[in-house]
Amino acid sequence: MAFGDLVKRHLVDTRPLAVPAYRRIWSGQAVSNVGVAVTVVAVGQQVYDLTHSSLWVGLLGMANLIPLLVFGLWGGAVADAVDRRRLLVAGSLVAWASTLFILAQALLGLDNVYLIFVATAVNATGFAITGPTRGAIIPRLLDPELVPAANALNSLVYSLGAVAGPMIGGVLLASGGGAPNYAAAYAVDALLFTGGLYAALRLPALPPLGEVARPGARMVWEGLSFIARSPVLLMSFVVDIIAMVFAMPRALFPELAADRFGGSMTALGWATSAMAIGSVAGALFSGWVGRISRQGVALVLAIAGWGLAVAAAGLVHELWLVVVFMAVGGVADVISSVWRQSILQLYAPDEMRGRMQGVFMVVVAGGPRLGDLRAGATATAFGLTGAWVGGGLACAVTVLIVGLSVAGFRNYRSDTRVAALRSETKPA
Incomplete structure (x- = not known):
């Protein structure tokens, strides 16, 4: 095979x-994701400037997490009961309104941390609605394969x-001269967000296909019960939790920069960006991913690779090696996320997809934060290297034992599921 074809x-x-x-x-999404990342940088910096406290900046995570946990499950249930296009538009308007609100407080110079x-929290609520809805829409637009x-x-x-978002955010904040230009950052986010809103408005109608029930606690419970009865779906969540709780080293980056690189902010920036750099590379060269049928086994191996890459990054003392190994981990993480999402979207019936995406959002939002807690606690007890390397190795060993022990997940084949879906449904 020629190199170009390869x-x-x-x-x-x-x-x-x-x-x-x-x-x-x-x-x-390509446009609006950049704006969202710009605002994340600006909000953290503005809260720090107002309070001079990293604790307050950390509490922003809770302001995001609580709505994601609550409304993620609820939003997924609603997505199974109403036209998903209308729900996506409604959630997008909520998120956009919160962006306009935070832009207004910057323009007016209110300087009130509680308003931020x-x-x-309102923005996270909008995202908790749009995230599961968008994930449930994808299989309705495309052929299963x-x-x-x-x-x-x-x-x-x-x-x-x-x-790109944090880099652009840094430039925009610096454009104010002496004081950070928060209004410029929030204005760019508000402008770019219109791309996602326009896309939602142009979607076709996507009414429910299955039996419709009133969204509420009962529908949420039915979704959770469905997962508990489905080994393939249950294990797709379990292995993701193992990956994030055991191996996520994000909370250790400041200590790494302080202990091994003299407190260099450059080192901190590279360590923080390394996973995303690897994720970009992994996604760019992901053409082979859809050709893997044994996705249960492949997912376990990818997460084990993530854990080993993290462990290797914790052992080295050269910054470029830390970046390389964390980038390798980013490649493994993005590939595993593709398989996790694909299993979830194709294995669940359409009338359950919104709820499955809601649970997915809760796991994705909660797992890394539990990982931060695990990393910080174990670093206090065992030191930086013990927490970092031990977490990565524990992830690799645990996911291989747990993930390969469930026959239904180990033997899951995506091609069989795709063939079944093709005989049942057609794209919208």
Whole structure:
């Protein structure tokens, strides 16, 4: 096989972009993700400037997490009971309104940290509604065999936003001369967010396909019960929790920079960005991902690779090696996220997809934060190296034992599920 053909086979699969509705929603996300990342940087800096306390900055995570946990489950239930296009538009308007609100407080110079927290919580509420809804929409727009490629494309724009957004945010904040220009950062986010809103407005109608029930606690419980009865779905969540709780080293980056690199902010920045850099590379060369059928086994191996890469990064004392190993971990993480999302979207019936995406959001939001807690606690007890390396190794060993012990998950084949879906449904 010629080198050019080999590269083409492994580059990100762009076939989903041939579907106009998906292309618009993907392009809207590509634009709005950058704006969201700009605001994340600006909000953290503004809260610190107002309070001079890292504790207050850390509490922003709780302002995000609580709405995501509560409304993620509720939003997923609603997504299974109403037209998903209308729900996506409604959630997008909530998020956009919060961005306009935080822009207004900056323009008016209110300098009230409580208003910023309220705006952050409202924004997280909008995201908790749109996230599960958007995830449940994808299988309705595409043929089943294109779903993994669509998830790889989604991961690519998310990772690119995570790299570009903070850089753009830093430039915008510095544009104010003496004082950070928060209004410029929030204005860019408000402007870029219109891309995602426009894409939602242009979607076709997406009414429920299955039996419709009133959204509420009963529907949420039915979704959780469905997961408990489905080994494939249950294990897709379990292995993700193992990956994040055992191996996520994010809370250790400041101590790493202080202990090994003299407190260098450059080192801290590179360590923080390394995973996202690897995720971009992994998504760009993800053309082969959709051709893997044994996705249960592949997911376990990818997470084990993530754990080993993290452990290696914790052992080295050269910054470039830390970046390389964390970037390798980022590649493994983005590939595993594509398979996790694809299993979730294709294994669950359409009438359950919103709720499955809601649970997915809760796991994705909660896992890394539990990982931060684990990392900080074990570093206090065992030191930086023990917490970092031990967590990575524990992740690799645990996920291999747990993930491969469940026959239904170990033997899951995506091609069999795709063939079943093709005989049951057609794309919208």
